[in-house]
Amino acid sequence: MSTDPDNTEPGDGTVERALLNWAVAQGDGPAPHLSADRLGELAGSGGWSLAAPEEQDHLSKCPACLTTLSDLLAKDAGESTRVIPFPKKSRPVMDYGLTEAASTGGVRGPVTSHSAGGDFILRILPEKGRPERGLVTLETAGITAADTDGIEYTVKDSAGNILLRATLRAGRAAARFEHLPNIDLSRGWTLTATQDSEPG
Amino acid sequence: MINELPRALSDEEHKLISSFAQRIHRLYVARSLNSVVSVEDLIHCGIVGLLEARRTYKAAAGVPFLGYASQRIRGEMMDFVRRKVATVHIPQLQWDRVRAMRDAESELVGEGAQATPSALARRLGWTSKEVAEVKQLSPRLETPAPDRSDDLASSPKGPVLRSNDSPERHATDEEAARLVQECLDGLESVELRTVLIARVLHDTKLKDLAKFFDRSMERIRQMENQAKKRLKECLESKGIASDDLY
Numbered sequence: 001m002s003t004d005p006d007n008t009e010p011g012d013g014t015v016e017r018a019l020l021n022w023a024v025a026q027g028d029g030p031a032p033h034l035s036a037d038r039l040g041e042l043a044g045s046g047g048w049s050l051a052a053p054e055e056q057d058h059l060s061k062c063p064a065c066l067t068t069l070s071d072l073l074a075k076d077a078g079e080s081t082r083v084i085p086f087p088k089k090s091r092p093v094m095d096y097g098l099t100e101a102a103s104t105g106g107v108r109g110p111v112t113s114h115s116a117g118g119d120f121i122l123r124i125l126p127e128k129g130r131p132e133r134g135l136v137t138l139e140t141a142g143i144t145a146a147d148t149d150g151i152e153y154t155v156k157d158s159a160g161n162i163l164l165r166a167t168l169r170a171g172r173a174a175a176r177f178e179h180l181p182n183i184d185l186s187r188g189w190t191l192t193a194t195q196d197s198e199p200g
Numbered sequence: 201m202i203n204e205l206p207r208a209l210s211d212e213e214h215k216l217i218s219s220f221a222q223r224i225h226r227l228y229v230a231r232s233l234n235s236v237v238s239v240e241d242l243i244h245c246g247i248v249g250l251l252e253a254r255r256t257y258k259a260a261a262g263v264p265f266l267g268y269a270s271q272r273i274r275g276e277m278m279d280f281v282r283r284k285v286a287t288v289h290i291p292q293l294q295w296d297r298v299r300a301m302r303d304a305e306s307e308l309v310g311e312g313a314q315a316t317p318s319a320l321a322r323r324l325g326w327t328s329k330e331v332a333e334v335k336q337l338s339p340r341l342e343t344p345a346p347d348r349s350d351d352l353a354s355s356p357k358g359p360v361l362r363s364n365d366s367p368e369r370h371a372t373d374e375e376a377a378r379l380v381q382e383c384l385d386g387l388e389s390v391e392l393r394t395v396l397i398a399r400v401l402h403d404t405k406l407k408d409l410a411k412f413f414d415r416s417m418e419r420i421r422q423m424e425n426q427a428k429k430r431l432k433e434c435l436e437s438k439g440i441a442s443d444d445l446y
Contacts (some may be wrong), residue, residue, distance in 0.1 A: 016378045025377030036264040046414040060393040064267030070402040116206035164424045190247040192240040
């Protein structure tokens with residue numbers, strides 16, 4: 001039996017799915033919103049009773065404001081806001097990068113892009129004489145290779161195409177890519193670590 | 201030309217994307233026998249949603265950035281799941297309305313009259329808007345073949361919608377959201393509604409809500425359970441079950 005006071009009985013998912021569906025349909029939610037400052041004022045002991053009736057009504061209907069409030073309540077309680085679903089907190093879970101030139105119409109020349117978190121470098125190197133093909137490499141930069149060895153990472157372009165899915169060894173991974181003109185980096189690239197990969 | 205220096209993901213953004221991805225995967229994908237969507241796929245969608253939020257956010261609109269971003273992150277993930285799902289089960293209530301409209305059309309045509317939207321509205325006692333919404337659903341519905349017993353798409357509950365990124369899909373989603381809103385509005389109090397949404401959508405801890413509402417943790421837990429039960433009963437009374445919701 002779980003001793004976590006927040007553990008609730010798992011249902012069939014009807015209520016959760018219904019609320020998710022509803023939340024997505026709300027878009028930005030009803031205006032006017034509560035400001036960040038106002039939410040900060042309310043995010044404490046007895047905050048609900050400090051809110052005016054129209055503020056209470058808004059909070060009950062606005063997923064965006066309730067998200068912010070929940071985050072502030074957690075901070076007020078001194079809770080960590082980072083959720084790391086992997087065994088070791090030091091391993092990066094997700095990151096992204098932007099390219100220096102808008103890459104619409106595919107990759108036509110070498111690309112070097114640092115991830116926003118500073119931990120990775122993505123390179124795309126077209127093959128000489130066959131520019132539609134090339135090598136995609138991922139290497140560590142701001143972290144030690146040991147932190148990422150054995151972890152599988154997936155790099156995707158803006159359209160969700162997989163550029164590389166490989167396990168890092170000595171801080172590096174590489175893969176051939178056959179259709180460089182199809183790569184879309186117009187809004188950058190993303191990197192995620194596979195959840196159940198273990199160091200090895 | 202993209203000139204901006206990329207800003208690293210903040211702890212809050214990281215947590216939002218991680219928790220949304222795991223929740224949506226657990227709710228929609230983990231239960232599906234033929235799922236091809238991973239948590240990592242959803243994290244990718246979350247990052248895309250966040251970058252879009254950073255690009256389009258305007259502080260003047262009054263929404264705090266984290267809340268604004270959360271909607272886009274969640275929306276991007278849900279759009280991805282919906283695109284990947286092969287079929288959408290139409291809730292029985294909606295199917296009943298489609299059949300009622302088709303029957304009314306047949307009647308009007310049989311009487312030599314034209315089945316215009318206004319004629320249908322009069323015959324059915326609906327508003328014009330209701331007729332238009334049901335008409336959007338109607339052309340794309342098909343009843344699954346009876347021998348597809350191993351196909352997740354087949355269901356004794358009713359017909360399925362085969363196209364995902366379509367006006368019909370959006371009409372179904374909007375209708376479902378409208379019914380959920382009706383059920384939320386029917387909860388006894390604003391406080392109950394807030395507890396429910398905070399606990400279910402945001403995993404807000406009981407002790408944080410207890411402090412916020414100045415109530416005991418046990419009372420908050422009771423309120424959550426009460427609200428869940430009421431909402432589920434209301435949804436079922438409107439013909440909506442878990443498999444109908446995407």
